[in-house]
Amino acid sequence: GPPFPVFTRQEVARHHSEGDRVWVTYGSDVFDVTDFLELHPGGKSKILLAAGGALEPFWALYAMHKQEHVLELLQGYKVGELSPEEPPLPTPGDPYGGDPPRHPGLKVNTLKPFNAEPPSELLAENFLTPNPLFFKRNHLPVPTVDPATYRLYVQGIRGRALSLSLQDLKSKFPKHKVTATVQCAGNRRAEMNALRNTNRLGWNIGAISTACWSGVRLRDVLVHAGYKQGDDGHVSFEGLDKDQNGTVYGASIPFEKAMDPKGDVLLAYEMNGEELPRDHGFPLRVVVPGIVGARNVKWLARISVGPEESQSHWQQKDYKGFSPAVTWDNVDFSKAPAIQEMPVQSAITEPSPNALVPPGELTVKGYAWSGGGRGVIRVDVSLDGGKSWHEAKLTGEAQSPGRAWAWKLWQLKACVPPGTKELNIVCKAVDTSYNEQPDSVGPIWNILGVLNNAWHRVHVSVGE
Numbered sequence: 125g126p127p128f129p130v131f132t133r134q135e136v137a138r139h140h141s142e143g144d145r146v147w148v149t150y151g152s153d154v155f156d157v158t159d160f161l162e163l164h165p166g167g168k169s170k171i172l173l174a175a176g177g178a179l180e181p182f183w184a185l186y187a188m189h190k191q192e193h194v195l196e197l198l199q200g201y202k203v204g205e206l207s208p209e210e211p212p213l214p215t216p217g218d219p220y221g222g223d224p225p226r227h228p229g230l231k232v233n234t235l236k237p238f239n240a241e242p243p244s245e246l247l248a249e250n251f252l253t254p255n256p257l258f259f260k261r262n263h264l265p266v267p268t269v270d271p272a273t274y275r276l277y278v279q280g281i282r283g284r285a286l287s288l289s290l291q292d293l294k295s296k297f298p299k300h301k302v303t304a305t306v307q308c309a310g311n312r313r314a315e316m317n318a319l320r321n322t323n324r325l326g327w328n329i330g331a332i333s334t335a336c337w338s339g340v341r342l343r344d345v346l347v348h349a350g351y352k353q354g355d356d357g358h359v360s361f362e363g364l365d366k367d368q369n370g371t372v373y374g375a376s377i378p379f380e381k382a383m384d385p386k387g388d389v390l391l392a393y394e395m396n397g398e399e400l401p402r403d404h405g406f407p408l409r410v411v412v413p414g415i416v417g418a419r420n421v422k423w424l425a426r427i428s429v430g431p432e433e434s435q436s437h438w439q440q441k442d443y444k445g446f447s448p449a450v451t452w453d454n455v456d457f458s459k460a461p462a463i464q465e466m467p468v469q470s471a472i473t474e475p476s477p478n479a480l481v482p483p484g485e486l487t488v489k490g491y492a493w494s495g496g497g498r499g500v501i502r503v504d505v506s507l508d509g510g511k512s513w514h515e516a517k518l519t520g521e522a523q524s525p526g527r528a529w530a531w532k533l534w535q536l537k538a539c540v541p542p543g544t545k546e547l548n549i550v551c552k553a554v555d556t557s558y559n560e561q562p563d564s565v566g567p568i569w570n571i572l573g574v575l576n577n578a579w580h581r582v583h584v585s586v587g588e
């Protein structure tokens with residue numbers, strides 16, 4: 125095609141609002157991203173921060189943009205090139221320089237922020253996921269916290285406030301242990317992306333893990349701050365992780381869940397008997413059993429109670445479910461409730477997709493879980509794409525009815541007759557309310573790519 129027109133940084137800078145079109149630069153290219161504003165997974169306001177200027181300083185913080193699919197998407201909006209006389213940009217310091225080291229076995233989705241899952245075939249090896257392999261879902265850099273000066277701020281009743289040190293938390297409140305599975309709403313998004321790309325993190329089946337958490341009950345801290353059961357509203361949490369504008373991660377849960385003595389909501393300082401690792405919220409995180417991962421706020425700084433849900437981006441404009449009919453042109457975020465309890469879920473961890481399995485005895489393994497404390501009562505497995513079914517054997521810790529916060533692992537030993545060429549392995553779980561999983565992704569696909577709990581399917585070939 126014809127060469128692109130050449131612009132100076134000053135010319136680009138004039139395009140800094142929707143009225144003047146929104147231009148940005150990346151390297152020496154100029155883009156008009158006005159038509160992308162509403163489609164941006166990170167929100168329109170974030171792009172407006174870079175309007176008229178360079179993306180580099182922002183993408184140093186949100187380096188998940190430096191992926192091929194994002195750069196390709198950006199290329200579609202190219203309108204010009206910077207004039208060659210422009211001085212190069214100073215390289216900003218890396219906001220992720222302070223992130224902790226990680227286990228090399230993790231399957232990395234994005235490095236900055238760090239988003240990674242355990243290899244699928246390891247997921248169901250242990251009922252409790254070892255801390256280094258537990259999936260990690262960060263929206264921002266991991267904050268560095270000095271445990272000696274750390275304080276948890278709790279807004280109390282009638283304008284009072286509590287400021288609690290780690291020592292206060294450990295000495296003033298009884299220590300509780302809860303074994304709970306944490307699952308991200310985006311778990312298994314890759315299967316949704318394969319159908320129709322959502323342009324968001326392509327999690328495989330590993331954005332789910334289980335730990336034994338210990339800490340204090342949120343309920344006990346709220347009672348100490350003057351609240352009582354029967355009050356209502358929402359409990360909002362804020363993290364210590366923030367972007368360059370000081371925006372912190374935040375989320376909320378219903379007050380009723382927070383105060384329910386059988387809700388088991390924890391402020392955890394230990395994970396599987398070890399000090400809470402930095403990636404998982406050191407020194408303190410919220411664990412909300414039965415509820416979507418997004419509300420389990422890490423690096424907890426502040427708790428407040430009020431009539432409104434958290435106003436954060438992640439409560440209002442993300443982690444909500446929509447009809448497949450909803451598009452970025454007609455989405456109304458105020459119409460859908462924030463995800464709290466999750467639907468019944470299961471996946472096959474072994475064999476791996478496209479593996480070659482020998483005829484004879486075959487072991488199929490996986491996990492199954494449901495939200496809201498609903499236990500998994502059954503897992504059905506098919507080897508022929510859903511025509512005939514077998515019941516898998518379930519294992520896991522016994523948990524009280526209505527408080528089945530942890531997953532079940534399952535196994536099926538089957539015999540593959542000689543002459544079989546391929547298997548279409550499928551699994552689906554059933555929870556205590558007899559909820560079952562939908563058979564395919566199409567009818568539950570949504571623009572945010574959340575809540576994928578379709579039957580999990582693994583195709584393998586049979587041979588020596």
Ligand code: HEM
Pocket residue numbers: 148157160164165166167170171172173174179182183186188189194197198263323324325326
């Ligand atoms: C996420 C594109 C500018 C902040 C994303 C994603 C895409 C994208 C495709 C999803 C990535 C994934 O989940 O794999 C773009 C394009 C931009 C742009 C084409 C060019 C104008 C910005 C700027 C900022 C920003 C300037 C910040 C100031 C974010 C954030 C997310 C995100 C915070 C993650 C949302 C979440 O937490 O899931 N962007 N982006 N983006 N972007 Fe951008």
Ligand code: MTE
Pocket residue numbers: 258259260261262263264306307308309362363364365373374403404405416417418419420421422423
């Ligand atoms: N808390 C803070 N402060 N910042 C975050 O980015 N991510 C949330 C939640 N809590 C997040 C957070 C999301 S989306 C999930 S799924 C879980 O943490 C993941 O917890 P994990 O990294 O311990 O697995």
